[in-house]
Amino acid sequence: MKERSPGSARTRSAALLIWVAVLAGLSLTSCDSAQGQHVSGQDAAGQLVSATSAPVEERRVGGFYRLTEEQYRQVIRDVLGTSIVVGGRFQPFERESGLLAVGAGIATTSASGLELYDAMAREVAAQATAAPLRTLLIGCTPEDESRPDQACASQFLNRVGRLLFRQPLSPEDSALFVQIAADTSRKLGGFHRGLQESLATMLVDPRFLFRIEMLEPDPDHPGEYRLDSYSRASRLSFWLWNSIPDEALLAAAEAGELLTEDGLARQVDRMLASPKLERGVRAYFTDLLRLDGFNTLSKDVSLFPRYTAGLSEQAVEQTLRTIVHHVLVEQGDYRDIFTLRQTFLTRTLGAVYGVPVIASFENGAPEPWVSTVYPENDPRTGILSHISFVALHSHAGRSSPTLRGKALREIFLCQNVPPPPGDVDFSRFETADTSKLKTMRERLSAHANEPLCAGCHQLTDPLGLALETFDAAGVYRTTENGATIDTSGNLHGVTFQNSAELGQVVRNDPTVPVCAVNRAFAYGAGKPAQRQALEPIEEEFAESGFRFVNLLRTIALSDAFFGAKPDATQLAANR
Amino acid sequence: MSLVALVSGVALASQPAQAEQTWGYVVGSFSTATYADDESCPEGINPEGKELDRRNLLSLGYTPDEAQKILLEGPASVGADWSILPMRGRIDGKPVNVFTYPESVPDPHIKTLRGSIAYGFNLDGQVTAEDFQDPETGASGIDNQLFRAVGCLQEYHINLPVRPLYEAMMWNYAIDTMPAWLISITGSDLRGDGPVTVRFLKATHHPERDADKGILAGVTYLIADEPDPGINTFEGRIENGMLTVQPGDLRLPGESPILTELDLAEAQLRFRFLPDGGGLQGFVGGYQPWLDFYFMHAALGSANEQSGNDVPGIYYALKRLADADPDPDSGANRRISAAYQLQAMPAFLATREGQVVAVPGEPPEQSRANELTLNGNPTKRDGSSE
Numbered sequence: 001m002k003e004r005s006p007g008s009a010r011t012r013s014a015a016l017l018i019w020v021a022v023l024a025g026l027s028l029t030s031c032d033s034a035q036g037q038h039v040s041g042q043d044a045a046g047q048l049v050s051a052t053s054a055p056v057e058e059r060r061v062g063g064f065y066r067l068t069e070e071q072y073r074q075v076i077r078d079v080l081g082t083s084i085v086v087g088g089r090f091q092p093f094e095r096e097s098g099l100l101a102v103g104a105g106i107a108t109t110s111a112s113g114l115e116l117y118d119a120m121a122r123e124v125a126a127q128a129t130a131a132p133l134r135t136l137l138i139g140c141t142p143e144d145e146s147r148p149d150q151a152c153a154s155q156f157l158n159r160v161g162r163l164l165f166r167q168p169l170s171p172e173d174s175a176l177f178v179q180i181a182a183d184t185s186r187k188l189g190g191f192h193r194g195l196q197e198s199l200a201t202m203l204v205d206p207r208f209l210f211r212i213e214m215l216e217p218d219p220d221h222p223g224e225y226r227l228d229s230y231s232r233a234s235r236l237s238f239w240l241w242n243s244i245p246d247e248a249l250l251a252a253a254e255a256g257e258l259l260t261e262d263g264l265a266r267q268v269d270r271m272l273a274s275p276k277l278e279r280g281v282r283a284y285f286t287d288l289l290r291l292d293g294f295n296t297l298s299k300d301v302s303l304f305p306r307y308t309a310g311l312s313e314q315a316v317e318q319t320l321r322t323i324v325h326h327v328l329v330e331q332g333d334y335r336d337i338f339t340l341r342q343t344f345l346t347r348t349l350g351a352v353y354g355v356p357v358i359a360s361f362e363n364g365a366p367e368p369w370v371s372t373v374y375p376e377n378d379p380r381t382g383i384l385s386h387i388s389f390v391a392l393h394s395h396a397g398r399s400s401p402t403l404r405g406k407a408l409r410e411i412f413l414c415q416n417v418p419p420p421p422g423d424v425d426f427s428r429f430e431t432a433d434t435s436k437l438k439t440m441r442e443r444l445s446a447h448a449n450e451p452l453c454a455g456c457h458q459l460t461d462p463l464g465l466a467l468e469t470f471d472a473a474g475v476y477r478t479t480e481n482g483a484t485i486d487t488s489g490n491l492h493g494v495t496f497q498n499s500a501e502l503g504q505v506v507r508n509d510p511t512v513p514v515c516a517v518n519r520a521f522a523y524g525a526g527k528p529a530q531r532q533a534l535e536p537i538e539e540e541f542a543e544s545g546f547r548f549v550n551l552l553r554t555i556a557l558s559d560a561f562f563g564a565k566p567d568a569t570q571l572a573a574n575r
Numbered sequence: 576m577s578l579v580a581l582v583s584g585v586a587l588a589s590q591p592a593q594a595e596q597t598w599g600y601v602v603g604s605f606s607t608a609t610y611a612d613d614e615s616c617p618e619g620i621n622p623e624g625k626e627l628d629r630r631n632l633l634s635l636g637y638t639p640d641e642a643q644k645i646l647l648e649g650p651a652s653v654g655a656d657w658s659i660l661p662m663r664g665r666i667d668g669k670p671v672n673v674f675t676y677p678e679s680v681p682d683p684h685i686k687t688l689r690g691s692i693a694y695g696f697n698l699d700g701q702v703t704a705e706d707f708q709d710p711e712t713g714a715s716g717i718d719n720q721l722f723r724a725v726g727c728l729q730e731y732h733i734n735l736p737v738r739p740l741y742e743a744m745m746w747n748y749a750i751d752t753m754p755a756w757l758i759s760i761t762g763s764d765l766r767g768d769g770p771v772t773v774r775f776l777k778a779t780h781h782p783e784r785d786a787d788k789g790i791l792a793g794v795t796y797l798i799a800d801e802p803d804p805g806i807n808t809f810e811g812r813i814e815n816g817m818l819t820v821q822p823g824d825l826r827l828p829g830e831s832p833i834l835t836e837l838d839l840a841e842a843q844l845r846f847r848f849l850p851d852g853g854g855l856q857g858f859v860g861g862y863q864p865w866l867d868f869y870f871m872h873a874a875l876g877s878a879n880e881q882s883g884n885d886v887p888g889i890y891y892a893l894k895r896l897a898d899a900d901p902d903p904d905s906g907a908n909r910r911i912s913a914a915y916q917l918q919a920m921p922a923f924l925a926t927r928e929g930q931v932v933a934v935p936g937e938p939p940e941q942s943r944a945n946e947l948t949l950n951g952n953p954t955k956r957d958g959s960s961e
Contacts, residue, residue: 299786301785301786301787302787304786305785305786305787305789305791305792306785306786306791306792306793307786308783308784308785308786308791309786311786347783347794347795348783348791348794350793350794350795350923351783351791351792351793351794351795352793354793354935356795356923356925356931356934357795357923358795358797358925358929358931359795359797360779360797360927361780363752363754363779363780363781364752364780364781
């Protein structure tokens with residue numbers, strides 16, 4: 001039987017008030033504004049510290065966003081060290097407006113999800129407070145390890161709590177967590193056991209698991225709201241670094257610098273220059289390109305023996321490496337990701353694409369990544385030809401021009417393609433005689449002749465058919481069942497003959513950079529913006545030569561990014 | 576001459592005519608070429624593992640009841656341990672490991688192949704009563720005394736594509752670490768008839784597996800070292816889709832428990848190209864040091880005998896049937912005629928310097944430009960150098 005700590009009951013009830021709200025999907029307030037009373041005593045876990053002078057009763061919750069699995073893991077690594085093993089499972093997220101980051105803003109968690117978090121918290125806390133890691137982490141030595149040590153506990157918990165909650169602990173919070181440690185130390189024996197309990201409590205606190213954004217009245221725009229200082233710091237850091245603010249950013253938030261144009265610009269520029277930006281860019285494109293889909297992707301190995309167990313992971317890495325190299329290292333034109341001749345391959349990936357990958361490494365060692373430059377107009381140029389696109393948007397046993405075309409429109413053009421009606425008869429397509437209808441184009445022609453289907457398939461299939469030179473596993477081919485594959489088509493009236501030309505056409509489509517701005521903003525802000533708010537950003541993006549880092553900077557410094565106009569419903573809900 | 580130079584030279588020399596092309600392969604399956612029919616073993620098949628153990632226990636002096644008890648309950652039931660079987664050899668009356676010292680037990684005279692059909696090649700150019708007829712080509716004069724030695728063991732009394740279990744297991748065990756065996760085929764028209772050059776090479780890395788536990792096609796392998804001059808290069812022809820070569824010597828480093836070296840003197844081969852980029856399939860044969868084959872079986876000793884492979888019996892049969900390379904002192908033959916089945920998957924082959932010298936066999940039609948830039952090294956898709 002697991003031991004129960006005396007602090008756990010009290011703390012669980014402290015967090016309960018907030019969790020009840022979270023589970024109910026309601027917005028949170030930092031205090032009971034109607035009564036003007038602080039959430040007090042045991043309820044201090046719900047209190048949010050403000051770096052501004054705005055009266056608490058005027059502050060509002062702008063949103064709360066559950067940390068993604070990778071963000072959770074990264075925060076643990078950043079705060080408690082890379083040796084901590086985070087086991088367990090995470091409740092999935094729903095993708096909204098094309099992004100999990102937006103879905104995270106409407107995701108709550110279930111009671112079972114909370115149990116998963118609790119189990120993870122206990123595991124992580126136990127590792128962090130066990131020898132020898134605790135010597136490095138705690139930073140002070142208790143006078144007697146068998147007894148509580150308020151000073152040492154306070155030092156550790158305030159430091160860690162500030163990072164986990166992305167703002168300093170309030171005096172009430174600090175006192176509570178120290179008290180939990182002391183109570184547990186006395187009852188269960190030992191200073192470190194107490195810290196473990198207190199740390200575990202922090203790790204199930206909604207202020208850790210959720211990014212709770214607080215709004216305050218905007219003094220420059222009466223009647224409007226703006227994100228408060230710490231919320232800005234968290235939004236920036238999870239957006240650009242996929243993790244918590246560092247000391248400098250927290251200090252800037254504490255000093256109110258993020259509320260000034262110059263102060264904000266200084267921090268944004270510092271963050272964009274940091275190596276941590278790669279983490280953020282990787283997380284963004286993982287979300288944008290729906291690469292989480294590989295977690296559940298499977299292929300029929302009898303049909304696609306080249307789709308080896310590790311191929312999905314390598315496919316994701318290929319695309320992320322390629323994009324990071326282009327937009328961060330080379331600072332290239334964002335639109336060129338559709339036409340890039342350079343990519344990075346392993347020997348295994350080379351076997352799928354049908355290209356040699358020359359890598360010198362020790363027999364048995366992990367495969368190295370090799371920079372590869374395709375010839376001009378090679379069909380493998382651009383990320384649309386990557387396994388991460390063509391295999392991800394295919395079925396287990398066959399390619400799918402429809403899924404590929406749908407994904408292309410949704411991801412890169414920000415267009416919504418509705419799902420098929422429920423009463424579609426797929427048998428005509430599924431049972432097509434491949435000795436007569438040899439190519440996918442021929443088989444899909446059935447859709448073109450069905451009025452019910454034609455509307456959507458005319459949008460999706462021509463784009464997807466250009467990628468038919470890649471089978472469901474991404475293996476390059478030029479024929480299907482002995483017939484030459486026709487990859488011609490058009491997008492918005494511009495014709496193309498093959499996948500390379502499709503990439504060129506997509507690259508030059510004016511919708512692409514507009515969509516890029518839309519998605520990048522929504523990812524950072526956690527919600528999409530109105531088009532007119534983005535137009536100045538689109539213009540600056542174009543003026544910068546479509547440099548992605550410039551886009552991030554422009555968004556971060558835009559009026560729209562930290563501004564907020566809560567509607568009457570939201571204000572009412574807050575109250 | 577290095578492979579790079581060879582390929583380059585051939586390409587340049589043949590420029591006025593059709594350009595040379597080189598296809599690459601990685602060997603994915605290799606085992607004794609087996610054939611069985613009703614006439615193969617008129618004396619019957621050699622006993623399975625349990626009976627082999629019983630025979631060996633009796634030879635050690637255990638009574639039939641004791642032997643049965645050991646087989647059912649283990650050697651502890653008679654106050655012994657499992658070392659009694661591998662240590663059943665006797666030298667000067669002292670127990671020795673029978674797999675290390677196979678002559679420490681008498682020749683058990685395993686039953687050997689009496690049939691007239693076996694895969695292989697006419698290695699000596701003669702047709703004698705000892706020779707076989709090849710079931711695929713119908714050719715007479717086939718020299719394959721190795722299969723005569725083992726063809727009536729339980730595991731070898733099978734037909735392709737089934738492979739002898741022990742060899743298949745050992746191959747599967749070895750190839751996840753053993754640097755791969757590579758084959759390159761060069762010719763002016765590999766899709767048609769004509770002269771070709773076949774080379775066997777060693778890779779720097781083991782073969783890569785596909786998702787179905789087969790060998791992944793299309794991987795790039797670096798060539799480890801150039802073989803010594805005069806070996807591993809065969810001049811041959813493709814006729815009606817069948818590739819055959821003039822005899823030559825083949826020596827490829829292997830790894831225990833598979834052959835520590837594939838050493839075939841006066842080797843011949845014949846390959847067929849499988850459709851749809853399926854690779855090569857065929858046979859390679861020659862005169863092999865018979866001890867190499869024995870060591871493969873001795874590597875797992877008792878475990879191997881569990882499958883009915885009478886390891887000392889194999890030793891004596893190989894020694895007795897060896898038909899080439901007599902020792903100048905003793906006159907005993909040191910090599911035995913043999914034939915192995917081989918399958919290879921298409922692969923890119925490249926030098927350590929980064930030059931692609933062979934592309935996967937039967938590549939799909941390429942609709943793109945011919946030049947790739949890899950690590951800054953321009954290469955041609957057809958495997959030739961600049």
